Amino acid sequence: MLETDNPLVREYFGKIVGEDGLKIMENIPEGEITDEAIAKLSDTKLTSVRKVLYVLYKSRIAEYRTERDDNTGWITYWWSFNHNNIKKMMEEEADIALRGLREELKYERNGEFYRCHCQRILFEEAAEEDFWCEECESNFEYFDNSNLVKELGKQIKELEKWKKKLRRK
Ligand SMILES: [Zn+2]
Known part of the structure; x- marks a missing residue:
């Protein structure tokens, strides 16, 4: 069921x-x-x-x-x-997940990211450290997050589709 x-x-x-x-x-x-x-x-x-x-x-x-x-x-x-309650709970859960994903997407879209061997940070933070990570002693290099953005967009679309399907049942 x-x-x-x-x-x-x-x-x-x-x-x-x-x-x-x-x-x-x-x-x-x-x-x-x-x-x-x-x-x-x-x-x-x-x-x-x-x-x-x-x-x-x-x-x-x-x-x-x-x-x-x-x-x-x-x-x-x-x-x-109670199928109605299940549906209602699933919808609420989907909304919570969607909210989180949309926030994440916004963060990824608006930021420019740099990465060393141990972490990923925003451009502003990397610039402050002169693009050098003290912790792993390596350079902060530009990180292209377009795949991540694409993946998040896909997840959001799938979840929205699922939510619509849920409502029709
Ligand atoms: Zn590091």
Whole structure:
């Protein structure tokens, strides 16, 4: 159900539910499902499934209702997943990432960079040091960051595209 091949999704959900959690989330179908069925589907221990479900419940991604068997007294937990909340969280996450990338891009576009063997600095800083790095004892040479700028632009475009796709779903 999750686009776990998307790096942003992986990173975000990996952080809150771990690799096990991702595996579990990949195998959750639409509609209601019991924790035992999730464990079977994702080939994961029931205790791990319950741990992940609890985390998702706290993040308001998963919710449950209980059903009591009148004969045995057993209680079954039926879990379902709030796709709107997932979408909302992913959108927020994409916005945070986009903000960071755009700032980075602005910094790279506006600066002129110099590099020695140990660091990369702005022209102004390199000029102050007479283009000589005391730390690694080498010259600061001009650093062409156009590839970096291109790469950042590409990442921003991809993320924007993904965000649009998310909204359409
Ligand atoms: Zn250096």
